[in-house]
Structures are given as structure tokens and as C-alpha cells.
Amino acid sequence: MLDDFLVRAALAGLGVAVAVAPLGCFVVWRRMAYFGDATSHAALLGVALALAFDLPIFGGVLVIALAMALLLTLLTGKGVSGDSILGVLAHAALAFGLVAVSFLPGVRVDLMGYLVGDILAVSKPDLAVIWAGALAVLGLVAARWSALLSATLSPDMARAAGVDPQKEQFILTLALAITVAVAIKVVGALLIAALLIIPAAAARPLSRAPETMAAAAMIIGAASALGGLLVSFALDTPTGPTIVCIAAVIFALTRVVQAGRA
Amino acid sequence: MTALLETSDLTLAYHGRTVLSDVNLTLAPGEIVTIVGPNGSGKSSLIRALIGALSPAKGHVTRKPGLRIGYVPQSLAIDPSLPMTVARFLNLPRRIGSAQVAETLRQAGVPDLARHQMTALSGGQFQRVLLARALLGDPDILILDEATQGLDQPGTAQFYQQIETVKRQKGCAVLMVSHDLHVVMAASDRVLCLNGHVCCEGTPEIVASAPAYRALFGTGTQGALALYRHQHTHSHGPECDHTHEAAE
Incomplete structure (x- = not known):
């Protein structure tokens, strides 16, 4: 069954979309959309690094994404305007990544594949890495769910209740870096943040509690991954962007439903 | 002492x-x-x-x-993107039963709010829910x-x-x-x-x-x-x- 490239693509897309949906909820709740953008744009620099030193792509991206996320946490925590710092770093990371890749010898670097993903080319080892990473992200967020929610609501109140908000922030940062590393193959560096944010935002009007929002985001993520794969196959469009398009359409639909109820 | x-x-x-x-x-x-x-x-x-x-x-x-310590902050801005009922809020970071939710809300003077959304509360109701949360765990x-x-x-x-x-x-x-x-x-x-x-x-x-x-x-x-x-x-x-x- 895994010999069929469509099956591997479907499993890769499902794994990533479902596993990162709860993390995506935190990205939305904590207003970290640009944080996610900056971190995922840094992935390209990780790709260049990995290719230059002949390291696994997953490892290179993970290290650079984690370094970027930690740098962002450090800078935005120091009273510098978060918005402009994020803007500078998000675009600088992308630009440096593009330039770095151009230095690599040979024509073996498929830049488009890293920018918008190459889900149809997922191999069996890729699939193993993607699922391991996806399960790690899901596990991290599930294990720390209550503490993460408390820290999100109010760092001081969490502290008074015995939760360390800085530790929870680091756990989110780590989960985000793993997400970037496994999702680059599926939707590419440019659209990873979309995969985090859009299903969560689409789930919001359907939810009255954080847990239902996470569950709804997982379902919407799964529907987007499978729907995107089918549509891209039928219309011969790039798969990663098509997945994000389907998620965006679902987002628009749930907002319309919400507006209709109000 | x-x-x-x-x-x-x-x-x-x-x-x-x-x-x-x-x-x-x-x-x-x-x-x-x-x-x-x-x-x-x-x-x-x-x-x-x-x-x-x-x-x-x-x-x-x-x-x-x-x-x-039971801590009641100055204010708490809950992002509108975060759906949260009063009961769920009181269950953070530790799970408590619905009986305890009802009891602490009663002590804080807002017994009927458990199923309301946090973002839909008035200022006075909101502060009392924060008080109810601080009272959980029987603070010294x-x-x-x-x-x-x-x-x-x-x-x-x-x-x-x-x-x-x-x-x-x-x-x-x-x-x-x-x-x-x-x-x-x-x-x-x-x-x-x-x-x-x-x-x-x-x-x-x-x-x-x-x-x-x-x-x-x-x-x-x-x-x-x-x-x-x-x-x-x-x-x-x-x-x-x-x-x-x-x-x-």
C-alpha cells in the first residue's frame, strides 16, 4: 500500500495537518502568527545548511528553526517592538535562505520544492520522519495541555498556581520547530504557518471550549489535506498550496456560518 | 504565630x-x-x-x-479567539469537579455562571470569577x-x-x-x-x-x-x- 505515492502523500499530509492543529490553536490564541511565519521562513536557511554540510534536511531545518524561535523569544521579550522585529526577521530569514541556497553547487537543489513543498515525492523514510515528528508535536502539546492553557491565559496567574510560563513557552517553541522541520516537505517553508493558523481559525466559530476547538481544527486540517490532494490531482495544481486553499475555503465557510447565526 | x-x-x-x-x-x-x-x-x-x-x-x-496563594490579577485580557467557559476556566491548571466549580462560584457570589463564555461576562462578573478561581485550593x-x-x-x-x-x-x-x-x-x-x-x-x-x-x-x-x-x-x-x- 505504501508503494503508491498517492497513499504516502495522503498519509504525510494527514499526519502533519492533524498533529499540528492543536499547536495551531495556541499560535492563534497567543497571537503568534508572525512568530510562526518567521520561524518557518528560517527553514530555508536550514535546508541550505544541511545541503552544504551533507546533513539530513530534517536535522538542519530543526536546528535552524529552533535557533530562530529562541532568538525571537529573546528579542521580543526584551521590550523591542515585537511586530517590527518579527517582520525584519521573517523576511531576512527568507532572503538569507534564498541567497544561501544559490551558493550551493549543482542543479540538484529544487528550490520550488522547499518553498511550496513536494508532498507527492514523499518517500517511506520521509514518511517515518514526518510521523515521528508529528506524534512528538501532538504528544508535547497534549501532555502539557492544561499548563499551556494556563500560561496562555495569564503568565502571572499561572505562576501563582505553580506553572512556569517560561517553560511552557519553550515547549511551544520546541513543538513549533519540530513542526517546521516535518512540514517543509508537505507544504513548503512559505506555507507552514498557514497550515498552523487556518484550521485553528476556521474551528473557532464552531467551538465553545478550547478542547473542542482543537478537535475541530484537527478535523478541518485532515479534510484540507485530503481534499487538497484530490483537487490538486484532478486539476494538476501544486499540492501544498492547494491544501492551504482548501483550508482557507473552509475558514471562509465557518465564518459565514457564524455571521449567519449572529 | x-x-x-x-x-x-x-x-x-x-x-x-x-x-x-x-x-x-x-x-x-x-x-x-x-x-x-x-x-x-x-x-x-x-x-x-x-x-x-x-x-x-x-x-x-x-x-x-x-x-x-490565591491571586486575583488586575485584569485579564482573554483573546477572543480563545473559547472558554467559566467552568473550564476554573478547571485550570488542575481539574476540579463540577461540584467544586459550583461551590467556589457560590462563595464568590456568582452561582449561575458556570456555562457562560468568559468573554461574555460583565466587568463585575468577570472579577468575581477571578475571585472564585483564587479561592480554589483553599488559599492561606x-x-x-x-x-x-x-x-x-x-x-x-x-x-x-x-x-x-x-x-x-x-x-x-x-x-x-x-x-x-x-x-x-x-x-x-x-x-x-x-x-x-x-x-x-x-x-x-x-x-x-x-x-x-x-x-x-x-x-x-x-x-x-x-x-x-x-x-x-x-x-x-x-x-x-x-x-x-x-x-x-
Whole structure:
């Protein structure tokens, strides 16, 4: 069954979309959309690094994404305007990544594949890495769910209740870096943040509690991954962007439903 | 009787700038202590140090081993993207049963709110839900940081009545920061007046008549109005033996 490239693509897309949906909820709740953008744009620099030193792509991206996320946490925590710092770093990371890749010898670097993903080319080892990473992200967020929610609501109140908000922030940062590393193959560096944010935002009007929002985001993520794969196959469009398009359409639909109820 | 909380020569700083120096504060079980002071006098910093959210630049905060703190923040901005019912909110970070949710909401004076969305509550309801959350786990001390900000006068008065009721029923100590001097002072055992350091402290009567306090807040019921016209050049009475350099 895994010999069929469509099956591997479907499993890769499902794994990533479902596993990162709860993390995506935190990205939305904590207003970290640009944080996610900056971190995922840094992935390209990780790709260049990995290719230059002949390291696994997953490892290179993970290290650079984690370094970027930690740098962002450090800078935005120091009273510098978060918005402009994020803007500078998000675009600088992308630009440096593009330039770095151009230095690599040979024509073996498929830049488009890293920018918008190459889900149809997922191999069996890729699939193993993607699922391991996806399960790690899901596990991290599930294990720390209550503490993460408390820290999100109010760092001081969490502290008074015995939760360390800085530790929870680091756990989110780590989960985000793993997400970037496994999702680059599926939707590419440019659209990873979309995969985090859009299903969560689409789930919001359907939810009255954080847990239902996470569950709804997982379902919407799964529907987007499978729907995107089918549509891209039928219309011969790039798969990663098509997945994000389907998620965006679902987002628009749930907002319309919400507006209709109000 | 051992102290619940004790600070010794506590000095606090943000980004290298000292906001509060040499605070020696002891809180006994069952006491009501109010902290007053103008904006930027270090009130909230002191509270954050007491709950452990801010590390001292100098000095120590000593908590009684196993001390249970119930903390009511100044305000809490819940992002509209986060759906949260009152009951779910009270179940964070530890799960409690629905019976305990109902009980703590009753104690806080808002028994029927469990299924409401947090973002749909009025200001007064919201603060009472925060109070209900602080009461979970049977705290030894309730710490309130300007918990009535944004409430109107009747709402403020009702909120403090609720605090007194809770205190009578539970016997916990109460430490509160307040702008509403005339409302709060009467109920307090002790008042601590801050302005970068402890200006004066004692029973409400002693503090209200202390020159340092009068210099800060004026006299009589107009005291609260003088809050924002605080003079940095005020002089201290004979009972205050410290200088002002540390605060500036």
C-alpha cells in the first residue's frame, strides 16, 4: 500500500495537518502568527545548511528553526517592538535562505520544492520522519495541555498556581520547530504557518471550549489535506498550496456560518 | 504565630531600574493588609515578587512552606479567539469537579455562571470569577492587585463586601493593592503606603494621619482625588527615618 505515492502523500499530509492543529490553536490564541511565519521562513536557511554540510534536511531545518524561535523569544521579550522585529526577521530569514541556497553547487537543489513543498515525492523514510515528528508535536502539546492553557491565559496567574510560563513557552517553541522541520516537505517553508493558523481559525466559530476547538481544527486540517490532494490531482495544481486553499475555503465557510447565526 | 509571607530588604528592578527598595513586610495569618501608593510606586511589582513572578534584585521573599496563594490579577485580557467557559476556566491548571466549580462560584457570589463564555461576562462578573478561581485550593492568603479596576462605585463596594464575606468564612489573610482608599482602608488591619519604598505603615488611622501619607494623598475624603497629583518633593514625618533617593 505504501508503494503508491498517492497513499504516502495522503498519509504525510494527514499526519502533519492533524498533529499540528492543536499547536495551531495556541499560535492563534497567543497571537503568534508572525512568530510562526518567521520561524518557518528560517527553514530555508536550514535546508541550505544541511545541503552544504551533507546533513539530513530534517536535522538542519530543526536546528535552524529552533535557533530562530529562541532568538525571537529573546528579542521580543526584551521590550523591542515585537511586530517590527518579527517582520525584519521573517523576511531576512527568507532572503538569507534564498541567497544561501544559490551558493550551493549543482542543479540538484529544487528550490520550488522547499518553498511550496513536494508532498507527492514523499518517500517511506520521509514518511517515518514526518510521523515521528508529528506524534512528538501532538504528544508535547497534549501532555502539557492544561499548563499551556494556563500560561496562555495569564503568565502571572499561572505562576501563582505553580506553572512556569517560561517553560511552557519553550515547549511551544520546541513543538513549533519540530513542526517546521516535518512540514517543509508537505507544504513548503512559505506555507507552514498557514497550515498552523487556518484550521485553528476556521474551528473557532464552531467551538465553545478550547478542547473542542482543537478537535475541530484537527478535523478541518485532515479534510484540507485530503481534499487538497484530490483537487490538486484532478486539476494538476501544486499540492501544498492547494491544501492551504482548501483550508482557507473552509475558514471562509465557518465564518459565514457564524455571521449567519449572529 | 508564624508569618505567611515575609520580605527582608526586598529591592525590585526592571531592566536595571530600581522601582522599589528595602521593603520589610510581614504578613500574619488572617490579617487584612492594604497597599496604597501612586502610579508607578512599585505596588504591582511588590505583588509580582510575592507571587514569585518577579525575582528580587536584592533581599528575599520568604513564604511559609506549603503556602497556598490565591491571586486575583488586575485584569485579564482573554483573546477572543480563545473559547472558554467559566467552568473550564476554573478547571485550570488542575481539574476540579463540577461540584467544586459550583461551590467556589457560590462563595464568590456568582452561582449561575458556570456555562457562560468568559468573554461574555460583565466587568463585575468577570472579577468575581477571578475571585472564585483564587479561592480554589483553599488559599492561606488572597492577593488582589487592584481587582476593582474598571468597576463602577457600587460594583467596587459590592466586590469588597464579597471579599470581607469570603475572609470571614475562610479565615484567610488578605493582601490587596487599591486605589479606592476610602472603601478599603476601614476594613484593613494595616495599611502600607508605597512610593518607591515604604513611606509609612500602620493602622488605617495612623497612616491616614501620617504626614508622608498626607503629602501623597491629601487629607479627608478628597484623598483619592489627589492620587495623580503626587509630589516627589514631599517631606517625611519623624516616624519615617529613610530618605527619598532610592525612589528616584
